[in-house]
Amino acid sequence: MALFASACERDYDDRELFSQVRVVMELPNGEECESAVAMESSFITEYNTHERYAFGGFKGNVASLQLRKGIYTMLLDVTLYFPDGTIRVARNADHTQPATAIKVLDDEQEIRLKMSYIR
Amino acid sequence: MKRISIILLCLVMALPALSRPRRDSLSVVERVARADDALTSIGEAAYDGSVAASAYRRKVSLSSLAIGYDLRREQEAMLQAEGDGLSAGRFNAESYMHLNEHSTVEASASYFRGVKRNVRWNSSSDYSLLWPYIGADSIGGDLSSEQYMFGGSYAHRAERFAYGVGASYRAMHEFRRVDPRPRNITSDLQAQLSGGYNFSSYHLGAAIGVRVYSQEHSVDYFSMAGANTSQLPMTGLGTYYDRFAGSSSDYTNYEFDGVGYNISLQLVPTQSEGWRAVVGYKSLSIKRLLPQINNTPLTKLIVDELSASVAFRSEGSRIRWAVGAEGRYEIRRGEENLLNTGSLSSNIVLATFTMYECHTAEAAITGGVEFVRDWGYLFLRPRVELLSVDAGYRYPERRMEFATADGALDIGARYVSDKWLIDAEIGGGYVVGLSHSLFMPADTEKAMREMVSSQCANFASDRLHLGVKVSAQRSLNSRLALFLSGAWQMYERNSLMGNVAQIEAGIRF
Numbered sequence: 001m002a003l004f005a006s007a008c009e010r011d012y013d014d015r016e017l018f019s020q021v022r023v024v025m026e027l028p029n030g031e032e033c034e035s036a037v038a039m040e041s042s043f044i045t046e047y048n049t050h051e052r053y054a055f056g057g058f059k060g061n062v063a064s065l066q067l068r069k070g071i072y073t074m075l076l077d078v079t080l081y082f083p084d085g086t087i088r089v090a091r092n093a094d095h096t097q098p099a100t101a102i103k104v105l106d107d108e109q110e111i112r113l114k115m116s117y118i119r
Numbered sequence: 120m121k122r123i124s125i126i127l128l129c130l131v132m133a134l135p136a137l138s139r140p141r142r143d144s145l146s147v148v149e150r151v152a153r154a155d156d157a158l159t160s161i162g163e164a165a166y167d168g169s170v171a172a173s174a175y176r177r178k179v180s181l182s183s184l185a186i187g188y189d190l191r192r193e194q195e196a197m198l199q200a201e202g203d204g205l206s207a208g209r210f211n212a213e214s215y216m217h218l219n220e221h222s223t224v225e226a227s228a229s230y231f232r233g234v235k236r237n238v239r240w241n242s243s244s245d246y247s248l249l250w251p252y253i254g255a256d257s258i259g260g261d262l263s264s265e266q267y268m269f270g271g272s273y274a275h276r277a278e279r280f281a282y283g284v285g286a287s288y289r290a291m292h293e294f295r296r297v298d299p300r301p302r303n304i305t306s307d308l309q310a311q312l313s314g315g316y317n318f319s320s321y322h323l324g325a326a327i328g329v330r331v332y333s334q335e336h337s338v339d340y341f342s343m344a345g346a347n348t349s350q351l352p353m354t355g356l357g358t359y360y361d362r363f364a365g366s367s368s369d370y371t372n373y374e375f376d377g378v379g380y381n382i383s384l385q386l387v388p389t390q391s392e393g394w395r396a397v398v399g400y401k402s403l404s405i406k407r408l409l410p411q412i413n414n415t416p417l418t419k420l421i422v423d424e425l426s427a428s429v430a431f432r433s434e435g436s437r438i439r440w441a442v443g444a445e446g447r448y449e450i451r452r453g454e455e456n457l458l459n460t461g462s463l464s465s466n467i468v469l470a471t472f473t474m475y476e477c478h479t480a481e482a483a484i485t486g487g488v489e490f491v492r493d494w495g496y497l498f499l500r501p502r503v504e505l506l507s508v509d510a511g512y513r514y515p516e517r518r519m520e521f522a523t524a525d526g527a528l529d530i531g532a533r534y535v536s537d538k539w540l541i542d543a544e545i546g547g548g549y550v551v552g553l554s555h556s557l558f559m560p561a562d563t564e565k566a567m568r569e570m571v572s573s574q575c576a577n578f579a580s581d582r583l584h585l586g587v588k589v590s591a592q593r594s595l596n597s598r599l600a601l602f603l604s605g606a607w608q609m610y611e612r613n614s615l616m617g618n619v620a621q622i623e624a625g626i627r628f
Contacts, residue, residue, distance in 0.1 A: 016472070048361070049361050068514060098461075099462040
């Protein structure tokens with residue numbers, strides 16, 4: 001059995017399957033926020049597996065997340081916190097349909113989302 | 120299809136007459152007694168993979184025609200994908216014939232028709248070949264099956280060299296008459312070339328073979344109320360390719376296209392006594408395509424197998440014995456294609472990832488001894504077998520491992536007279552589950568969790584198995600005999616019983 005057990009160890013390289021993704025929000029007029037939190041209405045969904053991921057929190061205009069390589073439709077509704085105490089809500093809905101889905105295929109990738117203020 | 124089958128069958132049947140075989144001076148009882156005994160199965164693998172080596176399998180020619188009936192009933196299916204029962208009738212014709220001192224031909228034809236009961240989580244044919252990349256649904260039902268198979272080979276033996284060529288073809292049709300209605304048509308062609316060198320009293324040879332496999336898999340729903348379940352393109356350990364799951368014909372039709380090869384080296388004795396050994400490697404890759412969506416390639420299954428067997432058989436006037444060891448190591452890899460969104464009506468493969476991997480290791484030691492008597496022999500045949508399976512799905516991570524050990528003993532006797540040849544054996548053993556573990560994500564669908572859990576628990580469970588086999592043959596004259604045989608096997612695990620019975624009748628000549 002020891003022989004079998006040692007022979008059965010697999011060598012999966014997860015770096016090949018996953019991509020380290022930086023999501024960068026491009027706010028109107030090049031504004032920079034201090035932090036941001038994605039709202040419940042946001043989603044990132046892989047088109048083939050239908051797996052859903054979360055944006056999590058943003059530091060400044062950037063969120064870092066690990067995604068399985070794939071084709072993603074996404075919607076980002078986000079609450080923005082500015083250094084002067086202002087709180088605003090912004091949205092990007094450019095990639096909610098299959099035709100505009102984003103390919104995430106590189107080991108490291110940056111996704112830039114043009115945001116519009118909705119509140 | 121049936122017409123072709125009948126023509127081929129007739130050709131196979133006519134082969135002995137056409138080929139004018141060397142007339143055996145032995146009676147049919149003596150030929151059966153020499154061709155097949157309680158030790159034959161030990162080291163038999165060395166002959167199976169090579170037509171040239173198979174020419175040394177027996178000294179005698181023997182042909183048979185038989186009809187049979189198979190019955191399997193399980194209180195709970197050991198493997199849901201194969202159902203909890205089987206009722207099937209079959210016809211087999213086999214011929215092994217030395218035409219002269221140098222030429223040997225083998226031919227076989229078979230027809231099988233039956234019904235598998237309560238098949239679940241599988242709508243594809245050839246589950247044992249294709250798993251885990253099958254189509255599946257949660258409802259299932261009985262599955263009717265019809266299969267034809269033909270094979271033939273020719274081997275030439277010279278003093279120093281021997282070579283052989285052979286081919287076989289199998290066609291299968293499986294279907295169900297209530298929703299969901301799978302209809303699968305399979306064709307499986309194999310061909311082989313082999314050759315070798317004779318030295319001392321041994322034949323050392325090599326064989327190379329190819330295999331071409333295809334299965335058209337389709338599932339329909341006729342109910343006016345609509346589909347009663349979805350078809351799931353399974354991808355291992357309860358996962359499936361979610362995007363192409365559904366009841367639309369785009370998603371319920373698959374095509375499996377496979378191609379493979381095998382190579383092996385054999386050592387067999389030119390007499391019945393001596394060493395026999397084989398080491399072989401085979402590889403098979405099978406693509407799963409969606410024919411209704413421009414043959415979109417979904418997955419590819421790659422099965423690599425390394426096997427080896429070594430055995431020794433000793434002939435004696437009072438005691439004959441044999442001992443053999445065999446092992447097999449299989450790696451089954453599943454590759455999934457990452458497809459674009461198909462928004463321009465074509466699904467382009469953007470990347471391919473190995474998502475599923477299963478390692479199976481098997482090792483067995485078998486021994487056997489025949490105590491020769493004036494009227495036949497008594498025999499003992501013990502066997503110990505180890506099995507280890509380790510399967511994993513990469514993300515979301517799932518893992519299943521189990522290992523078992525099986526100890527078994529068969530005892531029996533053969534009675535031989537001028538007209539009669541009677542075999543009787545009883546056997547039994549116990550499978551011990553050495554270990555098992557299963558890891559699945561907490562959010563796994565309940566039905567999938569139950570399906571995978573039951574499979575792991577069933578195969579890793581302790582179980583008792585018993586069997587009885589009886590066969591009687593009576594000569595009508597020196598060249599022709601009638602035979603009737605029956606076998607029954609049962610297993611018991613966790614108070615659940617499974618029974619398999621077979622009965623067969625026919626002629627040998």
